Amino acid sequence: xxxxxxxxxxxxxxxxxxxxxxxxxxxxxxxxxxxxxxxxxxxxxxxxxxxxxxxxxxxxxxxxxxxxxxxxxxxxxxxxxxxxxxxxxxxxxxxxxxxxxxxxxxxxxxxxxxxxxxxxxxxxxxxxxxxxxxxxxxxxxxxxxxxxxxxxxxxxxxxxxxxxxxxxxxxxxxxxxxxxxxxxxxxxxxxxxxxxxxxxxxxxxxxxxxxxxxxxxxxxxxxxxxxxxxxxxxxxxxxxxxxxxxxx
Amino acid sequence: xxxxxxxxxxxxxxxxxxxxxxxxxxxxxxxxxxxxxxxxxxxxxxxxxxxxxxxxxxxxxxxxxxxxxxxxxxxxxxxxxxxxxxxxxxxxxxxxxxxxxxxxxxxxxxxxxxxxxxxxxxxxxxxxxxxxxxxxxxxxxxxxxxxxxxxxxxxxxxxxxxxxxxxxxxxxxxxxxxxxxxxxxxxxxxxxxxxxxxxxxxxxxxxxxxxxxxxxxxxxxxxxxxxxxxxxxxxxxxxxxxxxxxxxxxxxxxxxxx
Numbered sequence: 001x002x003x004x005x006x007x008x009x010x011x012x013x014x015x016x017x018x019x020x021x022x023x024x025x026x027x028x029x030x031x032x033x034x035x036x037x038x039x040x041x042x043x044x045x046x047x048x049x050x051x052x053x054x055x056x057x058x059x060x061x062x063x064x065x066x067x068x069x070x071x072x073x074x075x076x077x078x079x080x081x082x083x084x085x086x087x088x089x090x091x092x093x094x095x096x097x098x099x100x101x102x103x104x105x106x107x108x109x110x111x112x113x114x115x116x117x118x119x120x121x122x123x124x125x126x127x128x129x130x131x132x133x134x135x136x137x138x139x140x141x142x143x144x145x146x147x148x149x150x151x152x153x154x155x156x157x158x159x160x161x162x163x164x165x166x167x168x169x170x171x172x173x174x175x176x177x178x179x180x181x182x183x184x185x186x187x188x189x190x191x192x193x194x195x196x197x198x199x200x201x202x203x204x205x206x207x208x209x210x211x212x213x214x215x216x217x218x219x220x221x222x223x224x225x226x227x228x229x230x231x232x233x234x235x236x237x238x239x240x241x242x243x244x245x246x247x248x
Numbered sequence: 249x250x251x252x253x254x255x256x257x258x259x260x261x262x263x264x265x266x267x268x269x270x271x272x273x274x275x276x277x278x279x280x281x282x283x284x285x286x287x288x289x290x291x292x293x294x295x296x297x298x299x300x301x302x303x304x305x306x307x308x309x310x311x312x313x314x315x316x317x318x319x320x321x322x323x324x325x326x327x328x329x330x331x332x333x334x335x336x337x338x339x340x341x342x343x344x345x346x347x348x349x350x351x352x353x354x355x356x357x358x359x360x361x362x363x364x365x366x367x368x369x370x371x372x373x374x375x376x377x378x379x380x381x382x383x384x385x386x387x388x389x390x391x392x393x394x395x396x397x398x399x400x401x402x403x404x405x406x407x408x409x410x411x412x413x414x415x416x417x418x419x420x421x422x423x424x425x426x427x428x429x430x431x432x433x434x435x436x437x438x439x440x441x442x443x444x445x446x447x448x449x450x451x452x453x454x455x456x457x458x459x460x461x462x463x464x465x466x467x468x469x470x471x472x473x474x475x476x477x478x479x480x481x482x483x484x485x486x487x488x489x490x491x492x493x494x495x496x497x498x499x500x501x502x503x504x505x506x
Contacts, residue, residue, distance in 0.1 A: 050377050074383045085378035087370075099382045103285065149382075 001025050002047060002157065002189065007056035008213075009042055016042050017053065018213030024206075026061075029183050029190040031200050031221075033235060034210035035244060040193040041082070043210065044159045047191075048077060060157070071104055078155035078188075082162040084146035086134035093130035096120060096148045105153050119148040123178055140171035147175070151182055158183065160192040164199050176202035197236055200224075209235065211244065273465050280385070280392045287389055294397035298359050298460070302405060309354050310347060310409040314416025317341055322425050334425065335435035338417030343440060343448045344504075347410035349496050352455030355402065356488035360463040363394055364484035367467025368477040376468070391464040395457060402456025403449040410448055447503040454499060455492045462488035 002024040009017040016039035024030045032040050045051040047058055049065055058065045065073065086095045096116035100107045107115070117127045123144040134142055143163065150158055160179060164172035176199050183190045183203075192203050200207060201221060208218040209232050217229045224236060234242030321337045367390055370376050379386050414436060421427040466484035470476045 045377070048381055050380055071383045074381060077381060079378070079381045081374045081378055083373055085374040087375055087378070098384075102287070103383050105383075 001061060002191070003057075003059045004043070004047070005057045005059075007043075007046060007053045007058060009039070009046060009051060009053045015213055017046070017056075020056070020210070020213070020215055022208055022215050022218070024189060024191060026189050027187050029180075029192070029203055029205045030208060031192045031194060031204035031206070032208050032210055033195055033197075033200060034216075035195065035235070038210050039213060040210055041161055044079075044161060044191055044193060048074070048079065048159070075099075075104060075153065076156045077159065078150035078153065078157070079159040080143070080146045080150045080161065080163055082165055084134070084142040086142055086145055086149070088134055091131050091133055092120070092137070092145050093117065095134065095145060096130075096152050098149065099153045115152060116148070119152050120145070122151070122182075123148045124174065140167050140174075143167065143171075143175055144178070147178060147182075151186065154186060155188065157189045157191075158186075160190065160194075160203075162194055162196075163192065164194065164196050169198075172196065172198065173202075179203050195235075197238075200236075269469075270465060273468070274461060276387055277391050277395055277461065277464070280388050281396070283388075285388065287393055290389060290393040291397055294393045295401055297362075298355070298394070298398050298456075299401035299405060302355060302358055303408065305354050305358055306351050306405050306409045307412045309350050310342070310413035311416040313346055313350055314338060314342055314413035314418075315420040317346065317413075318417035318420040318425065322421075331425075334417065334421050334427065335432045336439040338421070339414055339436040339440050340444060342413035342417070343410045343444045345496075345500070347413050348406045348448050348451035348455060349492070351402070351406045351409040351452065352459065352492040352496070353489055355398070355405070355456065355459045356462075356485055356492060359398065360459045360484050360488040361481050363460060363463025364467040364470075364481045365477060367464060368470030368480040371468065371470050372472050372477060386468070391461075391468070394464055395460040398456035398460035399453050400456075402459075403452040406448055406452030406455075410445075443503065447499065450503075451496060451499050454495050458491045458495060459488045462491065 002022075004020050004022045007017050007020040008015070020043060022043075032043060034040050042051055046053050047060070047065060049070070052066070060073070060076070086092075087098070090098070093113050093116040094101065096119055097112040099105050100112040100115060101109065113130070117130055120127065120129060125141065125144055125148070129137070129141065129145075134145065137145065147163070150160075163175050163179060167175065179190070179192065180203055182188070190203075192199070194200060194203075204221040206218065206220055207224055209216045209229075211231055217227060217232045219227065224232065227233060230243050234244050318334050318338050321334045321341075322331050325331045325333055367376075370390070376386050376390075379389055418429070418432055418436075421432050422429045462484045466480040466487070470480035
């Protein structure tokens with residue numbers, strides 16, 4: 001279980017997280033929604049230790065994320081970044097197998113390549129993509145390579161940061177289905193950051209809405225439409241009028 | 249008056265803080281030398297990029313500088329009937345001073361800028377964050393291989409630069425100024441001392457360390473966006489060039505004033 005308690009994070013005078021409390025049980029797919037700039041990405045980066053909160057605690061299975069063996073901790077995670085964040089200088093298969101080519105999970109090169117090709121196939125990419133460079137791929141293909149990299153070491157916990165941003169509706173649907181399938185198949189705990197409501201309905205077991213630096217509402221995806229919270233209602237229906245200011 | 253003092257104080261504090269950050273970064277880089285894992289492939293790539301692919305620019309710079317130096321010394325020496333010192337002064341000028349400094353500055357232009365732009369772009373596209381999530385320390389994977397490779401390969405580049413620079417002077421001396429080839433080479437060899445060569449190579453190692461470190465430091469601390477990458481690249485080259493020239497003065501003082 002991932003647990004955030006009273007997490008605060010500021011950048012200068014900008015108080016991004018102002019006391020976030022959130023629990024994500026093991027094996028659950030949690031989607032965090034909220035407007036742009038509300039700190040959704042900072043939230044998952046805090047869990048990974050990429051950003052250090054000023055106050056509050058973050059635990060995974062009861063252990064503080066900032067204590068203990070970092071490598072062993074990070075080996076439990078996979079992450080799909082918003083822009084895929086593929087390494088330009090490495091061919092696709094080495095991006096996917098990055099973790100399998102070095103460190104505690106190191107495997108022989110041939111085996112790592114085989115696993116990479118299998119993961120590429122899993123996300124709908126053919127083996128001929130394996131030796132290309134990331135710059136030679138379309139945005140949708142890069143996202144899928146990023147997804148293959150996130151699942152390559154079969155992590156227990158996967159984070160998806162804006163997985164469908166910048167993709168056409170069909171490719172977005174493909175990515176959503178893949179994420180849902182992978183999370184269900186692997187039994188992984190997942191946190192997805194998005195403001196794409198189609199993704200929310202396709203991926204989520206539960207939803208948390210982040211607004212003004214706090215979790216405004218949380219509940220099962222099926223309860224989202226019946227929520228009487230005016231902030232959630234405005235957000236999921238994309239209305240310009242409501243308590244959330246359109247100009248931020 | 250108090251506003252002026254406050255501004256001066258803020259600038260001094262900012263400068264000291266920057267020195268502190270750079271010192272910490274340097275310490276962290278060096279500390280990874282003795283802490284595994286080591287990334288041999290990245291080190292090999294860095295050797296190739298910084299060393300082998302810099303040879304053309306180093307060679308051309310040294311050749312033309314050696315030639316120009318020979319002409320300058322000849323025309324300057326003619327004012328007091330000392331034209332014959334061309335081989336000796338070209339040799340000492342190239343090996344002690346111009347070889348290491350020019351190679352250092354060319355490496356600052358070619359390698360520091362390239363490292364800073366590459367790492368800064370990796371930072372703004374979240375590739376550095378991705379490295380961390382893949383259990384790979386960015387300092388170990390990106391900084392240490394580049395700094396180590398530059399420190400080790402720069403003495404070789406400076407050595408090559410020194411030789412090509414002397415050769416440039418030799419070509420001008422024998423083809424344009426009428427020096428005897430054998431006598432030119434003999435004078436060059438006789439005049440150079442081991443300390444001249446050692447100082448040249450030590451300077452090369454120090455300049456290589458500075459050039460790669462500045463590229464990595466500004467790349468890692470880049471701000472967001474294209475402007476951030478541009479600013480990091482520019483600042484890295486300026487800082488590397490200034491630090492190389494400052495280090496050159498200090499090393500020259502240490503080697504030849506004792």
